[in-house]
Amino acid sequence: MSQQAFLYHSKVHDLFNNIQKVMIGKEEVTTLSIVALLAQGHVLLEDVPGVGKTMLVRTLSKSVDCEFTRIQFTPDLLPSDVTGVSIYNPKEMQFEFRPGPILGNIVLADEINRTSPKTQSSLLEGMEEGNVTVDGNTVELKRPFFVMATQNPIEYEGTYPLPEAQLDRFLLKLNMGYPTAQEEMKMLGIVSGEHPIHNVEAVMTQDELIGLQEEVQNVYVDEHIRRYIINLVTETRHHHSVYLGVSPRGSIALMKASKALAFIQGRDYVLPDDVKYLAPFVLSHRLILSSEAKFEGMTTASLIHELLEKVSIPVHREK
């Protein structure tokens, strides 16, 4: 489905167009990133290097007028490099907190799977709790707070795969994919001169973003939709190919994301279509297939498609 046509909200539309100045093609990933941003969730982008993961995040952060920080994860990165560190100031004879990159509004966590689990969890815990503790001081994270993490597919060398329990801190897991030949042609044309990212200007203020996030929270989710979500999630827990099913956090995430998708399409109520469309992006990284199923070539995406076909859409009013 082409998401562009559904961007009824003018601010969202502007944001989308702004990003598309740099990102050629990739409408779906762009839209879904905006969904996550508005739903106050975080995104994990997974793909091979060089397909534009970082470029997407940079463009998005430049389009919204707020503080952008970047953490390049390397094997020797320490947790304090993420959260910040207290340094002794000899002039004032006391420790002074130097905030780490996690204290930005939009955080790019680049190649998150290349660092040690210890450092990974310092970021992931912050994402979940909304604050970080450094040397006994609890520091509130900024609002809005939006993490886009990128990772190389785990079968590549020199990576520390994210633990499953931590993966579900991300609202959506997206794949970039290669551009089509046509798109790539266009891309080459655009970047031959000055890179377009330098011309990207902010189209949305921080307050506007917070305002939109609050509006998303007011989107109505009917009982029928909630039941549909629960039916879907429950199916993952009972499927014979599934080792670990989707947690309640997963159903909450699916509902939140659906609200944001409904909102950017100009609706104040969620449709089953929203849930159905988002389910693969929200759920696939939240379940673990049994090893037999993996061996048979099943993927989480194919499983979720199978479940979507199985669970019927609520079309009758319950009395």
Next chain:
Amino acid sequence: MDRMSLDQREWLYRFIVYLAGFFLFWEWLRPLEQITDTQSVTVFIVYAAFCFFLSFLQLPWFLSIPLKTVGLAFILDGLFMPQRFFSKSWFAYFYEHMQYNVQVMLDYQWWEMTPLFRSLLFLLLLWLMSYLLYYWFVVSKRINFFVILTFIYLTILDTFTVYDGKVAIIRAFLISLIVMGLSSFIKELDRESIQLKGNRAYQAWLVPLVVLVFASTVIGYAAPKQTPQWPDPVPFIKSAANNVGGSGDKVQKVGYGTNDSKLGGSFVQDDTPVFQAAAQDKHYWRIETKDTYTGKGWVNSDDPNVKEFSSESNLPVDTFSLENVKTEERTATIALRDNATFSKVVYPYGIQKVTQSDASSFEVNLKTGVIQPFNNGKSIQLGEYKVEYNNPSYSFQQLQEASGEDPQYIEDSYEQLPDSLPERVVNLSEEIVSEEDNRYDKARAIEQYFSNNGFDYDTQDVAVPGEDEDYVAQFLFDTQKGYCDNFSSSMVVMLRAVGIPARWAKGFTGGEQIDSITKDDTSYNVYEVTSGNAHSWVEVYFPNVGWVPFEPTKGFGNHTDFYLEETEEEEDSEVQQNLEDKLNEQQPEKPEVNQEDLNPGGSSSEGKSLFSRVTFWVGIVLLAVLSIVLYIYRYHWLMYFYKRRFQKEPNKENYEAAYHFLLKALDDKGGMTRSSDQTLREFSKEIDRHFQSNEMGILTHHYERLLYRNDTEDQPWDKVTELWENLIKKALS
């Protein structure tokens, strides 16, 4: 011809399918001759074929309607019209008939319709059926439903009527298997868009089909068959149908029946007239007596003493001695209605002669008193007949003085009691008669016992004796509630218990006087006797006198004439006073229960009238056709139903119902099915793409708001209705 064009193929296919439809329909007409009194079924079949043929040609209406009408008129002319075809008097005759029948219909006197009119209706039905089957088989290509209906029809007829559907079912199987195989073959070709080249290819498919069907039929026919694995359900269904509404106990319909072996249970009133009788006096109408009490009811001992008598000679049913009993010669005319379920003669006491032109002879069972009319050895049912009889009057003195010497054969047959009879019945009987010294007084004492010892006449809530219970004892000591069978059986048993020969008589009470006529200077009262007048009473044997009827049932007066001999009038005035009191006790009469199905079998000799049966079947078929037409056009009329309902009350419920009706119509008629994992929006896009419009999208949007937004505010329903109607019409077209 090497190749068959698609058109030819289609034409041939239609022809074969429609022909099969006609053959199946033929199976519907075949049994009519046997199970109804429809004559000349061949003519109707020919007309059906004619209509089917014209329907197949798909002639324009201005050709086909006149053709069919002329065919119809031609048949009516051949069957019923004496006048010249299409002459002036022909039309006059026809008009007269129509006028009469319309009047009859307006008066709801369906049975009065003339055969001409009924045939006309039937021919119109055939006409309609030709259209219907064309639509079914050729247009909508739905064969299975009619095939199934045909099988149901044949099996029901085979099971419940005299029609033997053995060959019919084989024919129906052959036809339907071939046509269903053919149609699925053609459907497969269409679906897969297969182009078969040349006739060979068709033969390669069709020859095996036909061979297979025939082979399986032959094998199925020749193969040994197991006997039914389930018990025959028919008696159960019949008895269940009889017991509907019962509360555990059996409930029957009142009326005359022949099986009295298990008495008891409640019954419902039924005032269906059974016969009319023109007679000078009101008296009981006898049919038969029974001699053996089983503890549960009455049967006849195996001693058929049947004699045949010609219609002219006197019948030897002598229940009393003509020499010793005063009689008056009488005649009566009895007209049995067509719905009477028995073929026996109903007659008064003292019958001498029955005359009726149809009956060449009578078989009389001298023991039970059953008189059965025969015509050339075949049992028949009398319609109207005349009886000559000697109406008896019994003398008190004679009865009281009758000496106790009973002939041996009377003692043998009419003092029987079952071994299981409880002793208390005997004791009670002896106690009642202990003060009386003669047979007449003893009988009277027992007869009177019921009127003042707490017995109640009741037709509801009457007990059925249990396995170890005695019918009479239960009534006498436990329930004391019952109807004529309880009273009369009890009296017979009690009489026998004290050694008085007695028997149980059945028939009808005098009925209700509805008219009086004068014929040959004699005035007759016309009595109407209904099923509700069915009754049972008691006959007591007196030596030298014969059998004298008694009436123990509470609330019934004894119509038997008793008199006092004049010389001793004074002495017995008190007795007479009592007697007259009793005779004047003309309470409403209450009936006897029929112990079996009122319409057993359907055998023609006892069958119902031709009118009611034909009307019944025509009604059934019309009803079936109507339901079928309603079913086929259900989406059309349901559309108006939903539309009206929605316009009247445009609310969420009605919109939802209408929207789902649309989905169903699209599925069923438009062939566009929403799979369960498809969202309404996805489906609506598919529909709109198909119809090149946005109607479904708009309708779905409104429904989504209602369903997923729980919208309470009003929406522009009037616009929606139009879109909805458009879409349904598109789906149906």
